[in-house]
Amino acid sequence: MALSTQPYKGARDFYPEDKRLQKYMFGTLRRVCENFGYEEYDAPILEPLDLYLAKTGEEIVNEQTYSFTDRGDRQVVIRPEMTPTVSRMVAARRQELAYPLRWYSIPNLWRYERPQKGRLREHWQLNVDIFGVAGTEAEHEIILLTDQIFKAFGARADMYSIRLNSRKFMDYVLAVYLGFDEVQQSSFAKLIDRMNKMERTAFVVQADALCSPSQREAGIVDRLMSVLESKDIAGLPVELQTHQTMVLLSAMLEALAEAGVSNAVFDITVMRGFDYYTDIVFEVTDNDPDNNRSMMGGGRYDGLVGLFGVEPVPTVGFGFGDVTLAEFLKGHDLLPALHSETNLYVVLAGDIAAKAQKPLADLRGMGLNVAVDLSGRKLGDQLKTADKKGITYVLVIGEQELADGQFTLKNLHTGAEEKHGLERIVSIVRDHRHTE
RNA sequence: GCGGACUUAGCUCAGUUGGUUAGAGCGUCGGGUUGUGGUUCCGAAGGUCGGGGGUUCAAGACCCCUAGUCCGCCCCA
Numbered sequence A: 001m002a003l004s005t006q007p008y009k010g011a012r013d014f015y016p017e018d019k020r021l022q023k024y025m026f027g028t029l030r031r032v033c034e035n036f037g038y039e040e041y042d043a044p045i046l047e048p049l050d051l052y053l054a055k056t057g058e059e060i061v062n063e064q065t066y067s068f069t070d071r072g073d074r075q076v077v078i079r080p081e082m083t084p085t086v087s088r089m090v091a092a093r094r095q096e097l098a099y100p101l102r103w104y105s106i107p108n109l110w111r112y113e114r115p116q117k118g119r120l121r122e123h124w125q126l127n128v129d130i131f132g133v134a135g136t137e138a139e140h141e142i143i144l145l146t147d148q149i150f151k152a153f154g155a156r157a158d159m160y161s162i163r164l165n166s167r168k169f170m171d172y173v174l175a176v177y178l179g180f181d182e183v184q185q186s187s188f189a190k191l192i193d194r195m196n197k198m199e200r201t202a203f204v205v206q207a208d209a210l211c212s213p214s215q216r217e218a219g220i221v222d223r224l225m226s227v228l229e230s231k232d233i234a235g236l237p238v239e240l241q242t243h244q245t246m247v248l249l250s251a252m253l254e255a256l257a258e259a260g261v262s263n264a265v266f267d268i269t270v271m272r273g274f275d276y277y278t279d280i281v282f283e284v285t286d287n288d289p290d291n292n293r294s295m296m297g298g299g300r301y302d303g304l305v306g307l308f309g310v311e312p313v314p315t316v317g318f319g320f321g322d323v324t325l326a327e328f329l330k331g332h333d334l335l336p337a338l339h340s341e342t343n344l345y346v347v348l349a350g351d352i353a354a355k356a357q358k359p360l361a362d363l364r365g366m367g368l369n370v371a372v373d374l375s376g377r378k379l380g381d382q383l384k385t386a387d388k389k390g391i392t393y394v395l396v397i398g399e400q401e402l403a404d405g406q407f408t409l410k411n412l413h414t415g416a417e418e419k420h421g422l423e424r425i426v427s428i429v430r431d432h433r434h435t436e
Numbered sequence B: 001g002c003g004g005a006c007u008u009a010g011c012u013c014a015g016u017u018g019g020u021u022a023g024a025g026c027g028u029c030g031g032g033u034u035g036u037g038g039u040u041c042c043g044a045a046g047g048u049c050g051g052g053g054g055u056u057c058a059a060g061a062c063c064c065c066u067a068g069u070c071c072g073c074c075c076c077a
Helices: A016-035 A058-063 A083-092 A137-152 A167-177 A182-193 A200-210 A213-217 A220-228 A244-258 A322-331 A357-365 A379-388 A399-404 A422-435
Strands: A046-048 A067-069 A075-078 A101-105 A108-110 A122-131 A160-166 A264-266 A280-286 A294-300 A315-321 A344-348 A370-372 A393-397 A407-411 A417-420
Touching: A016 A101, A016 A122, A016 A137, A016 A322, A046 A083, A083 A101, A083 A122, A083 A315, A122 A137, A122 A322, A137 A160, A137 A244, A137 A280, A137 A294, A137 A315, A160 A167, A160 A244, A167 A182, A167 A220, A167 A244, A182 A200, A200 A220, A213 A220, A244 A264, A244 A280, A280 A315, A280 A322, A294 A322, A315 A322, A344 A357, A344 A379, A357 A370, A357 A422, A379 A393, A393 A399, A393 A422, A407 A422, A417 A422
Parallel strands: A160 A264, A344 A370, A344 A393
Antiparallel strands: A046 A075, A067 A075, A101 A122, A108 A122, A122 A315, A160 A280, A280 A294, A294 A315, A393 A407, A407 A417
């Protein structure tokens, strides 16, 4: 039986054309992050199991990670997310780092679960974090950066929504304002998370089922619905509007609007799954109903660094997956034409590979990326190969050209041909590359 | 982890209620005379129909198992 050529379940091969797209996406992400003064870091793909047990739900660690025991009996996990790792790194140098600390990374992450639209087993995720800022200036900057990322990809404000809420606020609503016990709070959090995907009546039925008889009698579900159906902070019951976090969030949204972020809104259904978030949380969703998934999510997690036994560091950060980003760009037709990194394809007329080495070295020395066809096939076949590789310029080298130093340069897009010396050829190809 | 749909040539797919040597388009390769691609023309190669088992005189088609892909659910990094 022949070996399978398929990549591992839920993971992708990146052929050169796929890698071009990845390089474009990552390049844009890096540019925006560095534009805001964020520095890139990285870490091992393997981490000890303990790192995740402390802060993530047990089900996630046990059933949704790749884990194994190594030869030294250590429990090892292939990282399913970057936040614990970066917290570990910051904690390790807690005293010596210069705050505010602005870091980013684009790690590959693994999760053991069934692949589906927008969710694979291996994906890459931009992680951006700011450490050491306790005030909402940190959230403001992070949201601004997020918005810049979308703008850098050419997205318009009506293509995506930045939705904000507060974990601290929701805890208050569920525990104090509505009086739910801890089990109920967690059930309601999950239900509210799915609210936008459900019919209102189905939601009310499920919410009702979670209430005790006395809560039902007190009309708790109606009270809940009136909170959840508030379209903005001003629509909330007055008692909730004046909650400290709502006051801060309200001011933040105003500041963001002033800074040119027109599509950031309060959305009470944004919950986020993780326990480590401590206050403001946010998501960015695609406005295209066919890609109804959160593309990016994050928030404030002030407690994580402190788990390593050092003084806690207030932190705001987010993760942004490459799969959902690619879906977004494709869906909104935002992908540019991506070309080969090879600028020039040299075809040889006749058996002259040895003699052609000098001009090839000169072209490379002057900075062009040059590939040469070594097949010895007919000229037409060599041209076909250049075309198939998506390389615009072809240079013909034959006895004639070697003799007079004038080489035939052909543009495969226009079909035009011209003869020049090597330096002129380099400048033509380079100018074209820059205008692409 | 649970449920549903699907799997036929390199790719996208046809294949009628089971019935001879399983088809198309695109792609690939060769040719239209020796230094010019995309278009066009001619020709060729390429499939034990995902794998295994069963029903039948006969299975690509029906049944069971298994793998993979996709879509939901759970969960969400």
